[in-house]
Amino acid sequence: MQDAVNVDDFRRIARRRLPRPVFDTLEGGAGDEYSLRGNRSAFDHIEFRPRPLADVSKRDLSTSVFGEKHALPIMLAPTGAGRLAHSSAELAVARAAARADAVYMQSTVAAFPPEQVAEASTGKLWFQLYLPRARDETADLLRRIESAGYRALSVTIDAPVFGNRERDARSRLLSRAPWHPQMLAHGIARPAWALDFVRGNFGPRRPGGKQRLTLGQTRSTIMNSSYSVTWEDLDHVRSVWKGPLMVKGLMRGDECARLADAGVDGVVVSNHGGRQLDGVPATVDVLPEVVDAAAGRLAVFLDGGVRRGNDVVKALCLGASGVFVGRPYLYGLAVGGEDGVYRVIELLRAELDRAMALLGAATVADLDRTLVSGARIPPTLSPSKG
Ligand SMILES: Cc1cc2nc3c(=O)[nH]c(=O)nc-3n(C[C@H](O)[C@H](O)[C@H](O)COP(=O)(O)O)c2cc1C
Structure with a gap:
């Protein structure tokens, strides 16, 4: 791990360390993976x-x-599959984020329940919400989240059904039992990973809590054909959740005014890391449109494809209030657990610091659209930050 000097090095090591179907589950996108x-x-x-x-x-x-x-405009995005990478999963991610003083947004479908993650962490935690199918459970869930100390809530709006993840369909990782001969063969070929996986499922690191959802259940209980988040759902969430509220998965500007009117405080420009609708544009290409439409009424965040501190700087120049990373910290988790996640954040922090210095920006507020150029950037020069 010490030899890794950037996120891509972590990716390469994770690829060697994890069984191929596991790596593909973390790495893959939907359809042809255009997005x-x-x-x-x-x-x-x-x-x-x-x-x-x-x-x-x-x-x-x-x-x-x-x-x-x-302390940082870099935040950790919600990912529901961390336990495939390391048995400590969200506990390790939350601890590393706290050490680095970075925000961590925990997924609804994390292995460890929100209370257990909050207990393990002294850092700033936000929560990503997939609405429970029984909508009358929403208020109870939100009260749990609030009393556990989560400070902001983000409702994911781009996953009414599961994206067409063909790598997963091929490997059938999510449907095969661990004792399936092919899974056993993968485990034998990656004994360190297999031992950790077994320990995580049957040993002391096993997650507790009754409301935990497993990865396999995600498909059937959350992203099924009857799962939609509607404006009425948002109104309901807004009436229960008093803290900052975001929606995650917005890819167009024209909904911003209505979202702000509905009491939403922020949006995450996201295409779920290319895992949902294949064929949507790159998030950084949509960012200026959303920032302009938000007109300072909403904070605008971005995720998707950020692998360098320089990418963070570009998104901030285009008006993002913060940038989330998903796969980069999962690579860190797979390679070195909590320390691996921490090291990935620190690498990104160092790159961000260096890029800002070379660009002539001493503070995040100094970053604006005059510092970047590109054919896909609209010519508007808005004051941006929401
Ligand atoms: C393995 C994996 C699991 C994910 N699980 C969730 C989830 O539970 N909820 C959610 O809103 N987004 C989820 N996402 C999407 C991320 O929050 C984020 O949008 C995406 O990873 C950003 O792209 P990047 O991986 O290129 O940084 C997941 C992404 C990955 C790679």
């Missing part, structure tokens, strides 16, 4: 235009979101 690739390659179409002669001798990476100061 998965696009998220990444779109960053290559944005270039920096450094501002010379700025005093960057002291840099400050902190940022303010929903009235709270954060």
Whole structure:
């Protein structure tokens, strides 16, 4: 792990360490993976235009979101499959995020229940919500989340059904039992991973709590054909949840005014890491449209394809209030548990700091659209940050 100097190195090590179907579950996208690739390659179409002669001798990476100061504009996105990478899963991720003073948004379908993760962490936790199918359970769930100490809530709106993940369909990882001969063969070929997986399922690190959902259940209980999040659902959530409320999975600007009117405080421009509707544009290409439409009434976050501190800088220049990463910390988790996640955040932090210095920006507030160029960036120069 010490040899890894960037996120891609972590990816390569994770690929060697994990059984192929497990790596594919974390790595893969939907359909032809057009949107998965696009998220990444779109960053290559944005270039920096450094501002010379700025005093960057002291840099400050902190940022303010929903009235709270954060040490970093880099946040950890919700992922429901962490336990495939490491038995400590969300416990390790939350601890690493706390050490790095980064926000961690926990998934509804995490292995460990929200209370257990909150107990393990001294950091800032946000919660990602898939609405329970029995909508009358929503208020109870939100009260649990609030009393566990989660400070902000994000409702995922891009997953009415499960995306067409063909890598998973091929490997049948999610439907095969661990004792299936092919799964056993994978385990024998990756004994360190297999031992950790067994320990996580049967040993002391086994998650407790009665409301836990397993990965296999995700398909049937949450993202099924009867799961939709509607405006009425949002109104209900807003009436129960008093803290900052976001929606995650917005890919167009024209809904922003209505979301703000509905009392939503922020949006995450996201295509679920290319795992849901294949064929949607790259998130960073949609970001300026959403930032302009939000017109300062909503905080706008981005995720998808961020693998470098430089990508974070580009998104911030285009008006993002913060940037989430998903797979990068999962690679860290697979490679080194809590320490691996921490190291990934620190690598991104160092790259962010260096890029800001070279660009001529001493603070996050100094980052604006004049510092980037690219054919896909609209010419508007809005004050941006929400
Ligand atoms: C393995 C995996 C599991 C995910 N699980 C969830 C989830 O439970 N809820 C959710 O809203 N998004 C989920 N996502 C999407 C992430 O929150 C995020 O949008 C995406 O990973 C960002 O793209 P990146 O991986 O390129 O950084 C998941 C992504 C991955 C890779």
